[in-house]
Amino acid sequence: MPTEVRSLNEECGIFGVWGHSEASHVTYFGLHNLQHRGQEGAGIVSNEEGYLRGYRGLGLLSEVFADEKKINKLKGNAAIGHVRYATSGNGHVDNIQPFLFRFFDGQVGLAHNGNLTNAKTLRRELEENGAIFHSNSDTEILMHLIRKNQAPTFLESLKASLKQVHGGFAYILMTEDALYGALDPNGFRPLSIGLMKNGAYVIASETCALEAIGAAFVRDVQPGEVVMINDEGLKVDTFTTETQHAICSMEYIYFARPDSNIAGVNVHTARKNMGRRLAKEAAIEADMVIGVPNSSLSAASGYAEYSGIPYELGLVKNQYVARTFIQPTQELREQGVRMKLSAVRGVVEGKKVILVDDSIVRGTTSKRIVQLLKEAGAKEVHLRIASPPLKYPCFYGIDIQTRKELIAADLSIEEMRERIGADSLAFLSEEGLIDAIGLKFDAPYTGLCMAYFNGDFPTPLYDYEANYQASLLDKKSRF
Amino acid sequence: MPTEVRSLNEECGIFGVWGHSEASHVTYFGLHNLQHRGQEGAGIVSNEEGYLRGYRGLGLLSEVFADEKKINKLKGNAAIGHVRYATSGNGHVDNIQPFLFRFFDGQVGLAHNGNLTNAKTLRRELEENGAIFHSNSDTEILMHLIRKNQAPTFLESLKASLKQVHGGFAYILMTEDALYGALDPNGFRPLSIGLMKNGAYVIASETCALEAIGAAFVRDVQPGEVVMINDEGLKVDTFTTETQHAICSMEYIYFARPDSNIAGVNVHTARKNMGRRLAKEAAIEADMVIGVPNSSLSAASGYAEYSGIPYELGLVKNQYVARTFIQPTQELREQGVRMKLSAVRGVVEGKKVILVDDSIVRGTTSKRIVQLLKEAGAKEVHLRIASPPLKYPCFYGIDIQTRKELIAADLSIEEMRERIGADSLAFLSEEGLIDAIGLKFDAPYTGLCMAYFNGDFPTPLYDYEANYQASLLDKKSRF
Amino acid sequence: MPTEVRSLNEECGIFGVWGHSEASHVTYFGLHNLQHRGQEGAGIVSNEEGYLRGYRGLGLLSEVFADEKKINKLKGNAAIGHVRYATSGNGHVDNIQPFLFRFFDGQVGLAHNGNLTNAKTLRRELEENGAIFHSNSDTEILMHLIRKNQAPTFLESLKASLKQVHGGFAYILMTEDALYGALDPNGFRPLSIGLMKNGAYVIASETCALEAIGAAFVRDVQPGEVVMINDEGLKVDTFTTETQHAICSMEYIYFARPDSNIAGVNVHTARKNMGRRLAKEAAIEADMVIGVPNSSLSAASGYAEYSGIPYELGLVKNQYVARTFIQPTQELREQGVRMKLSAVRGVVEGKKVILVDDSIVRGTTSKRIVQLLKEAGAKEVHLRIASPPLKYPCFYGIDIQTRKELIAADLSIEEMRERIGADSLAFLSEEGLIDAIGLKFDAPYTGLCMAYFNGDFPTPLYDYEANYQASLLDKKSRF
């Protein structure tokens, strides 16, 4: 689960339910378990006998709906919801989803997780034909396409439109009479269907949201599929058959909650396996293994278990958030003031420590943690990363679109080690990662997207191609 | 560290610094690492060349000082601060500390952690002599006593007053020209002194607050001591020599942060040792050991290590707080909606699980967690508690003053197991606890207060004696 | 100026400035003097060297921009602003203006005062061609038309679009390089141009906003005109020559601030003349004349002056707003609790009073005020209304679109008097009103819209025609 010291961010979490008398509360509980996928904004649109109504705001779910009246007004038997991550520049409520559109002939609620690679081209074409956009988000594009692709049924219009958008996307839509879920042809993002005890169907970004509401897992939405849920039940359709699994490997490594299953693989178990494999690939003698809380604890325990070296609590994370505006001054920083993570002197003092982290983005956090441990008296700190070096950007829904921010983009492992100040540094191999997750799809890398590590993008990059080629020439920035 | 599902609450955390140009910010960072000791209110009083100024409010530290201007106004080279826990009935800003008193001949800031056993008697005597109290808190009493005990120096007045109050107390006071810390004759609550790199002295409830600001540990304040810090440095004095260590064992078990040291013993290490000893005392075969996040992870890893049974992440805690007002309705509850903890189906399904928790108060949380695990498919759940059964109230600063709330007060272990629904249940022995912590004081229980477990209170109970005797007749409430 | 007890509401106030280094602050001050035209929401869009940026929110201007940072971010040399009134059902921030549109080839800010009579038809036509609307407001329509009416210049597109919308409208628009103002062919709403001392041009709904910023009055925007202001100065153009003045008479009677001039006529002077004429048309002997604060004080002083009867302060308005949720209970109401207006017993007791009000909508306020005066001991209360009876709805920007709410719609003057409980009741004649205002346009009613009083609408009603015909059959509701 993301910590705030990280510079890697998921785009969103989405949720929908059809057939529950407290649909907006069910959606709240579902979104609550997806909050790790986005903390910048949240919203819910409900459907009360064909009338759609929404509320959305900036901040955490609990802040947006702090006034209970907000959610109580969202009456109805169906609802969809969204939690959003976004870079600060876009921090405007106009971009918070779900979007709610009202037409003279119908209403549509729309929530999106992912990133379109041909958004800029589509938007320009639409604007040239008179379309007006109200947000910076790619998400409106699908709605414009649906209105242009007039067809006898909403489902037909939707399928025609899904063929026009490219990249990574998981959509949930709601009309007056049905709920829809759709996944891109590579299935970059997870999307699962569940069934509540009262017969209501739900769709959610991760299975942990199904657990939150006591729903049984039914099936994953498959690449290229569009599912329709209405009072008659669940119907599965496809908008394209040209599909190939390329599940984002970072979901397993870092984004998803450890209690979720993706494509049938439990995330905690995958992480523990990464740790075990890492212990095999990059063994070293030490007094203890410690993990960076909270995202690396599974991998660290796997490393400890395989190596037989004791697992210790050498780092404590403050569970309370300090407002970021209260930054230590330079003077305080030099005196070692810190707020988020603390090293446990009583545990690490005088010890040789193996520090397990899930990944390295810029390297600044790793450097700080190594320093913390050394200041607390650790004799040696051996950094072990439970994934391969991140060298390439992502255009399918992860918020790093340039190589500049990636320390591994143009430094050798020894250069990185030196910058970070660790006594040794090792990464999990690509094969190790693939084996640890253990997917079995008949696809490259057994169904994983490994582009972050090797630049092998499973689709054309369209509007991003030029940017990407330029970024290959970037020099790594200093830190 | 306390989780919200727990019904056991610490009273407070206190902090003070003398000799730093950003004293109120240093105090903020120190308090931030003490936030686990109290979340209901927070405040800071600063000292700008002899003029004291304060701000306090309800809520978390980050909420009270959400507006940065609040803290920027608290200028000066010295400051004291407080984080408070309190029962809802007292949730009024008048009770939030530090208190700031202005007299024609001086100013005093005052912060308190603990509970006085003769407060009611003292307050009545003072009121009968014309005193006016403005809060419900015991804390004002010391100020009234100091003003009554006129002596040539503030230190003399303070020492005379400290002799009149009984029970558990750690005080930090600040006048125009000095900072004071004082600890009751039993040392129920921890209180430590640190030294910053620039030469500023700090006093704090726990050593983790020293780490937060890069201060080196100097020494613990000892029972019966009063320390004075001013521009000339640190001076240690005593107000009584009739002392005997009785450190609250719940600090080690549950309250303190794992990265703190109390009386030289690291809390995480003590907990891990409790887990190891528990594994020895109450062994059982199983597929995995899991701990209740976050407070029981140390004990659980100790259990796993000693027993050789793999430690797994079988429970996930949602790091985001859901507003409590959004309670699942009865219907949703029956459908299994839950918000705080989730069981990891992919890990526990079909498995025999050892569940380690640090303590049991009412038993309702334990029951809920066992149920979660079973619903997620666990075949058996064996509950192991890393402390002895809680049978008696506390009058020294912990918020349980009646036996009614304690499930162990009048149920046998088998009765408890049945209520909780576990397949087996075992507690750590008193001897096991004492050994695991490993204090070496020449005092009963090697310096621990074990009253919670055996009713052996180290002091007379004064105003509480009658209540306590009545509580011994209480019948355990149902849950 | 509107009081809260009134049920008659203006739609909006608009403002724009081009060429001032603190354009958003100038707009704030201008809007502040237009706040009486709308209290539900406010917003400002600024232009910093071609980049448009906006902020808007629900509530009074001072609430929306309570955080000074909000306005400080709106940098640039040009800005437009809006204050909005709206019925509660539409109280959503999506409807607050100015709207800000970003296209691949440009940006547009848009603010609107008025009501379109063919909005529904236009919106449906646009949606059938794929347009997506994001608000309930009519205002977006103009933007869609501009995008459809592609022409070599923005001004040409705008003029073509202005020909397609019907009803009452005053628009202010801003692009990267110019500010535009436009007025409907009848000039229902006021719109004036001013010049600041530094050479910056401003456009505002009322001249009192020019006074607020020290701008000299230049000219009114005329019916059918569109003005363009850019770095080269002011340029006046017309989109239609089929124009005829029909200035809303309610602007003079009630809406506008007394210090504004509309079409060269000072509003206070017009109101005083209405009072003088009313004194002539409906004389009666009495001890004093009192006006309903604050909107009727001008008319009341005119009545007093003409009649020679002393003008007294018989009613006091509480300048502080009591939250409306704290409603007196039935018991308190019966005991006479009141919060907004107080009768001055020391002035009116035992006296024969002439009460002057500007208009009567539902009659409930009049009834309450007459009762207040009688309870305070007034011997007789003679109600004099400084305008003719309101009998017809308005479709050009005033928020009464049905006759149901109008007491005069189907009651005789004697029936109204009886309901209100006054000792006598008289209204100003239509001729009296026209003479008192004293416009000189070569148009029916010398350039005034008198439809409220006589149903003589100066334009076709388009989408409202059916509603209006139905409303003629309405029976007056009881109160």
Place this chain on the structure above:
Amino acid sequence: MPTEVRSLNEECGIFGVWGHSEASHVTYFGLHNLQHRGQEGAGIVSNEEGYLRGYRGLGLLSEVFADEKKINKLKGNAAIGHVRYATSGNGHVDNIQPFLFRFFDGQVGLAHNGNLTNAKTLRRELEENGAIFHSNSDTEILMHLIRKNQAPTFLESLKASLKQVHGGFAYILMTEDALYGALDPNGFRPLSIGLMKNGAYVIASETCALEAIGAAFVRDVQPGEVVMINDEGLKVDTFTTETQHAICSMEYIYFARPDSNIAGVNVHTARKNMGRRLAKEAAIEADMVIGVPNSSLSAASGYAEYSGIPYELGLVKNQYVARTFIQPTQELREQGVRMKLSAVRGVVEGKKVILVDDSIVRGTTSKRIVQLLKEAGAKEVHLRIASPPLKYPCFYGIDIQTRKELIAADLSIEEMRERIGADSLAFLSEEGLIDAIGLKFDAPYTGLCMAYFNGDFPTPLYDYEANYQASLLDKKSRF
């Protein structure tokens, strides 16, 4: 009624009710009509069958009780309330009243309007005897005295204590079983008793608060009186017979609401008489009379009526408050931006204007208004002040304790005229003021305190004597 541009401030308004099932709501409505006496803070203490409960906060009454739950919790059949003005330095919630004291043997609520002249001495004496104060306010002193003056009944303790405090004071107190009101021996501040229709007694600072709740006026509290109201009714007692009326003349001139009666004299009528007398004393030919809104409208209409010169609306006050932090920059100020008052160009242009104001404190406001009128084209502005020059400070409850702020303290009328920029300037004479108010008490100045104008303080100044003597040597500050 005070406007914000004024530098003269009343200290407080107080209210109490006994015997009404919605006592706290009645108090809210009463305080609402006293809001002009203090805008910095507000509070209510209620009495539910002997249990006192309070809530108070910073800001307007409607802000403090914006959350309706706050007032709904204040249950009971009796309540007291307070609205407070205070200088910014004291703007802390600890100083907001009513104060609520809880003792082992009783509870007391206390609200105060006025200023004690021996507060400093009393406070020091009390502190030397161990008393602890929690606010900066003088108000706590009475409570300490009551606790020291132990007597068989609360009434006896209260009377003994009232003899020890000197200066100007109106107190309302509430114990478990009675409501008390008390007034200083000179009756500087107004305090009146009313009777509600249901038999409940109320006490209030001004009679306009009685009108607000439909209470009939019973009698004024007289100097030296203490009244007790309990379930048996109203009982009048005296704590001293050494009394002499010296009602604050500024209450009539400026502070009180025009609809209040003080000592049987209606405030509006008194002001109108001041205007009439001023017209007689300082006649001049002109085109119109205008008053400074809102406080001078009564005096201006009196001037107009006596002189026969038309009364016009030449100044308009913006009824909406602009946040003061949004100050025009220097550049904007020079361009004439203004926010609070506007001159009506259409009325004053080219005219000779008589401007009536109630008083002059610093003169800065007068200067600004004269300038506004001239910029709007007024040919001449003749300033007429409906009270004598303010030359001396006040120690009985008005917030000017130094002569430095008073323009009239050491400037001649001609010097003032020149600074202000008026074409002529005249003040009402002291005799004129006394006659216009028309009290009939057998006391100096017929019962008025005229110290502001002539330095004739009706009591010794005690702790203020030295300050006052020093202030006589002050030179007038520049503006």
